[in-house]
Amino acid sequence: MAQSPHPSSVPLLDVKRDNEPLREEFITALTRVLDSGQFIGGPDCQLLEQELASYCQTQFAVGCASGSDALLLALMAVGIEAGDEVILPSFTFFATASAVARLGARPVFCDIDRESFNLDPEQVEALVTPRTKAIIPVHLFGQCCEMGRLLEIAAKHQLQIVEDCAQSIGASYGGVACGGIGRVGCFSFYPTKNLGGFGDGGIMTTNDAEVADRLRLLANHGMRPRYHHQAIGLNSRLDSFQAALLAIKLRELPRWTRARQENARRYQQMFAERGMTDLCAVPKVNVDGEHVWNQFTVRIQGAARDAVRQQLAERKIGTEVYYPIPLHQQVCFAYLGYQTGSLPETERACAEVLSLPIFPGLTAKEQATVVDTLADVLHAVRPLRKVA
Numbered sequence: 001m002a003q004s005p006h007p008s009s010v011p012l013l014d015v016k017r018d019n020e021p022l023r024e025e026f027i028t029a030l031t032r033v034l035d036s037g038q039f040i041g042g043p044d045c046q047l048l049e050q051e052l053a054s055y056c057q058t059q060f061a062v063g064c065a066s067g068s069d070a071l072l073l074a075l076m077a078v079g080i081e082a083g084d085e086v087i088l089p090s091f092t093f094f095a096t097a098s099a100v101a102r103l104g105a106r107p108v109f110c111d112i113d114r115e116s117f118n119l120d121p122e123q124v125e126a127l128v129t130p131r132t133k134a135i136i137p138v139h140l141f142g143q144c145c146e147m148g149r150l151l152e153i154a155a156k157h158q159l160q161i162v163e164d165c166a167q168s169i170g171a172s173y174g175g176v177a178c179g180g181i182g183r184v185g186c187f188s189f190y191p192t193k194n195l196g197g198f199g200d201g202g203i204m205t206t207n208d209a210e211v212a213d214r215l216r217l218l219a220n221h222g223m224r225p226r227y228h229h230q231a232i233g234l235n236s237r238l239d240s241f242q243a244a245l246l247a248i249k250l251r252e253l254p255r256w257t258r259a260r261q262e263n264a265r266r267y268q269q270m271f272a273e274r275g276m277t278d279l280c281a282v283p284k285v286n287v288d289g290e291h292v293w294n295q296f297t298v299r300i301q302g303a304a305r306d307a308v309r310q311q312l313a314e315r316k317i318g319t320e321v322y323y324p325i326p327l328h329q330q331v332c333f334a335y336l337g338y339q340t341g342s343l344p345e346t347e348r349a350c351a352e353v354l355s356l357p358i359f360p361g362l363t364a365k366e367q368a369t370v371v372d373t374l375a376d377v378l379h380a381v382r383p384l385r386k387v388a
């Protein structure tokens with residue numbers, strides 16, 4: 001196991017720790033692909049697609065170049081066009097919204113539920129207009145959105161649901177795995193995700209054979225047969241090296257997910273034992289399903305978050321702010337005309353959130369270091385806190 005560079009340092013994420021035990025298997029696979037001479041498509045990609053579909057309990061999975069492309073391709077495949085409106089959270093990574101805007105459609109930002117950080121279904125319905133074509137629930141930090149209500153709203157208004165599962169591979173809602181709840185599920189293999197690759201990659205899941213076929217067509221230049229273009233597609237494919245390595249990691253994913261869940265439980269317990277839940281809010285699991293803990297995100301109230309993060313960094317504790325600026329306040333989306341204060345829970349979350357280390361290889365001792373250091377820091381900055 002890799003040693004931390006500082007006696008009490010804890011990284012936010014150490015991918016090397018999870019990859020190290022698989023090193024020999026990776027090298028064997030890389031050598032095999034190298035010698036095969038097939039670098040795009042082929043058996044390694046097919047195998048990963050089959051295994052991923054099986055893991056997500058969907059009928060189909062189609063590889064692509066990134067989670068961002070998965071969202072773009074999914075929206076294209078369900079027929080989103082210029083002038084359409086798509087409802088999505090503003091408290092998410094940029095790619096959720098850029099996929100909508102890139103198609104000339106309008107991102108319509110919806111506020112979030114304070115406890116889950118996910119779309120507030122009651123507010124979603126109020127945003128539906130005759131131009132609304134789709135909803136993109138983002139299962140943020142590894143927990144599914146309140147999909148029951150969203151499915152009802154979608155059925156009532158004939159909307160497509162494209163799930164952003166970039167952070168939630170293996171998560172479920174009411175016994176159904178994410179990616180198979182809406183029309184298409186979009187997954188990312190970016191290295192910080194729960195199934196992290198060795199570069200960029202993504203995959204789309206669906207139970208609809210026609211949509212699966214359309215996704216495959218669009219991800220390969222809309223080309224069928226060769227040099228005949230049925231649609232203006234993209235060049236967005238998963239390569240064989242990536243697929244071969246990901247298939248090895250996918251076999252470890254259930255174990256890694258359990259380790260993340262165990263780490264989350266241990267944090268909850270440590271925060272409670274130290275009486276820290278008054279100083280900072282720990283995440284709650286408030287939907288019926290599996291939470292896969294891509295992030296363990298606490299809230300530091302009273303404008304103290306940045307000071308806390310700074311002091312943790314000085315004491316070598318890795319943290320991150322997912323996300324500091326809501327999408328509705330990004331310069332590139334100024335044309336949409338949102339004012340400050342228009343999505344209060346989103347803006348509040350951006351000011352308060354702090355994600356702590358939760359990767360599978362994190363040790364109990366490291367977790368105790370994180371919690372004890374955070375306790376020290378919170379007590380130190382407390383006198384400086386403004387009352388919000």
Ligand SMILES: *Cc1c(COP(=O)(O)O)cnc(C)c1O
Nearest residue numbers: 066067068093095166188189190
């Ligand atoms: C990571 C991420 C994406 C984009 O995935 P890439 O593979 O990096 O393109 C999209 N949505 C969310 C919520 C993400 O976390």
